[in-house]
Amino acid sequence: MKGMTIIVKTVSSWVKVLIFLFGIYITLFGHLTPGGGFAGGVIIAASYILLMLAFGRKSAEENLPLPLASKLDCVGALAFATIATLGLALGGSFFVNFLYQQKYLPGKALELISAGTIPLSNIAIGVKVGASLFLVILMLSICCKGKECTFDISDLEED
Amino acid sequence: MYIFYILLIFMTIAAIIAVETKDLLSSVICIGAIGFGASLMFLFLRAPDIAITQIVVEVLGLIILIRATISRDLTFISGDREFFGVVVSVVIIFVIFLAGIHVFDETLPEFGTPIFTQVPQAASKTYISQGLEKTGAANLVASVILDFRAYDTLGEATVLFTSIIGATVILRRKSRKKLEDNDK
Numbered sequence: 544m545k546g547m548t549i550i551v552k553t554v555s556s557w558v559k560v561l562i563f564l565f566g567i568y569i570t571l572f573g574h575l576t577p578g579g580g581f582a583g584g585v586i587i588a589a590s591y592i593l594l595m596l597a598f599g600r601k602s603a604e605e606n607l608p609l610p611l612a613s614k615l616d617c618v619g620a621l622a623f624a625t626i627a628t629l630g631l632a633l634g635g636s637f638f639v640n641f642l643y644q645q646k647y648l649p650g651k652a653l654e655l656i657s658a659g660t661i662p663l664s665n666i667a668i669g670v671k672v673g674a675s676l677f678l679v680i681l682m683l684s685i686c687c688k689g690k691e692c693t694f695d696i697s698d699l700e701e702d
Numbered sequence: 703m704y705i706f707y708i709l710l711i712f713m714t715i716a717a718i719i720a721v722e723t724k725d726l727l728s729s730v731i732c733i734g735a736i737g738f739g740a741s742l743m744f745l746f747l748r749a750p751d752i753a754i755t756q757i758v759v760e761v762l763g764l765i766i767l768i769r770a771t772i773s774r775d776l777t778f779i780s781g782d783r784e785f786f787g788v789v790v791s792v793v794i795i796f797v798i799f800l801a802g803i804h805v806f807d808e809t810l811p812e813f814g815t816p817i818f819t820q821v822p823q824a825a826s827k828t829y830i831s832q833g834l835e836k837t838g839a840a841n842l843v844a845s846v847i848l849d850f851r852a853y854d855t856l857g858e859a860t861v862l863f864t865s866i867i868g869a870t871v872i873l874r875r876k877s878r879k880k881l882e883d884n885d886k
Contacts, residue, residue, distance in 0.1 A: 577750035658839035
């Protein structure tokens, strides 16, 4: 798949940045405005999928390689689990909002830095969901083109 | 209130077209139309978080996923359906629907009204009244899904992570044993 026409390529090369920024905004402001980590992560993944549709799969893989995407997936999941476990260690019970309850980082309500661990969890979930959706669609597009599957497990490992 | 009935009729027509059409791509686009109608309905019910997630996942994600993965020569399906089976399944679903209306007509609240208007001890009342001071998050949905009910979010993240592992294992070309043989 070499990509679409020059019109689609030109428009999507501008629009993909806006979509990516919008995903970051939705993720970061998830505790203040509607949205959150899941929706922001899906929007971030959608910007890469737009890149994949317009420019072909090779270009998307150059921007976000498979090993990096799988590592981001693991890092997001690990960060979310770490936040939960830190609540057990510092706050007394699993998933307690330790930054807010113990007033390490109080912040006023309705400000960007507030609500303790909720923005951190949003960022972790956003990274995780974005990377994993990109991985799912990349793998399906690799495997569904033609009859023979061209995906190899060793592609995920480093050279 | 009439907007909900209009949207419901729109979604029903889109669902019937999605089932009946022969072209797989237009069927997927009809499912996207259903998702768009549901998203508008969430927006009119004042649930913008769900509306954003719905429109992103069901409309953009589904259509882009199918467009990126489907192969071009497989987009048409052929073959007729069995008439008797369709009639029997429609009758069964209609009977279940009528029984559901009969059972839930008295107990369920009116469409679009939250449960805490009828039940004073509902848990959502606690979230609304104490969410801001207990978590500090202005968006009450974020305070529920990441603080009060964070176990649900952990489970959802685990499901996604497991699905990635499963996709990687199933969709690979060579088995692990062959790879190890190659290394030797």
